Amino acid sequence: MAKLILNRLSKAFETGGRPAVNDVSLEVRDGGFLALLGPSGCGKTTVLRMIAGFEQPTDGSILLGDRVLADAGEMVAPEHRNMAMVFQSYALWPHMSVADNVGYPLKVRGVTGERRSTKIREALAAVRLEAYADRRPADLSGGQRQRVALARCLVTDPDVVLLDEPLANLDRHLRQEMEETFREFHQRSGATMIYVTHDQAEAMALATDVAVMSEGRLLQVASPQEIYARPEGRLVGGLVGQGAIVAWPAASVENRQLDWDVLQQLLSRSHGADCADILIRPQDVEIAGEGVSARVTSVLFEGERYALKLALGDEQVLRAFSRQPVKVGDMVAIIIRSAWRL
Ligand code: ATP
Secondary structure (H helix, E strand, O other), X not given: OXXXXXXXXXXXXXXXXXXXXXXXXXXXXXXXXXXXXXXXXXOHHHHHHHHHOOOOOOEEEEEEOOEEEEEOOOEOOHHHOOEEEEOOOOOOOOOOOHHHHHHHHHHHOOOOHHHHHHHHHXXXXXXXXXXXXXXXXXXXXXXXXXXXXXXXXXXXXXXXXXXXXXXXXXXXXXXXXXXXXXXXXXHHHOXXXXXXXXXXXXXXXXXXXXXXXXXXXXXXXXXXXXXXXXXXXXXXXXXXXXOEEEEEOOOOOOOXXXXXXXXXXXXXXXXXXXXXXXXXXXXXXXXXXXXXXXXXXXXXXXXXXXXXXXXXXXXXXXXXXXXXXXXXXXXXXXEEOEEEEO
């Protein structure tokens, strides 16, 4: 197998407006698990549909190794790409048993008899549904249906598995369970996987690489750890940062990782024109006996801790955690252990 390459890929629909996908270049290594992350309408699904062969690029190209799958002139048909796609809606045949649903792609390819049965058994085992082979989709839970859809895409040994928000219809508890299934599925199948989601926690938990998109453009591609520690720019910081973004006069500061000494100096500077966006995560804000003073504006009880919003000065809002109960309106002293200049 070879790596999947998107080379300056663009897609403009005839309805006009800005391109749905705008000059996106990235490489997905063989056996990698890439999450395409971004808000609704940013172009994730359109990228996925171009990779699958359901849409043709208006510019740029898609390659699997040195084989061109699509560019603005040519397009390899979806059935000749050896890819499988799992949809949010599962798209199972209601009148067929689980085993027949899973075996359907083999039937279409003319694989029959013992070979077909073995493949179906293996695929059902991979998603732990051996005992459900004879049921109909209507007699399964949402999570089990999703597993059938996964098993169905395993039977053809695809080079690339494409998943479009596959967990969007499941409740929170089931989502966590299915995240484990996906990880296991990825390890067992060895397939390259591309996973579209608008949920940053899901992207971080599952993928080996995260690609963040906004308004058709690719903003950053990196490992979950890298993107969490060093988000590039306000949009990525807002999506993956899980913290507050404040504007402080820090544009002239050299380091991007800022500690309390630097932050203290920034706090005492007047707000001129050279403000920079600073990401401050709640776990880096310590409620201490001394420090700068902030007013509690919101308190949310989360069981093991309280999640707070704090007003610092006139405009800036920070988020913090507290083990001790606090009330809206209380004044607290805080130390910011570390922050990241976006
Ligand atoms: P969501 O998470 O809501 O599915 P997305 O990030 O997957 O969003 P896309 O579905 O790729 O976004 O859509 C990107 C943009 O392209 C949107 O503005 C959408 O309205 C537009 N678009 C998508 N498909 C078509 C189409 N067939 N014709 C015209 N415009 C389209």
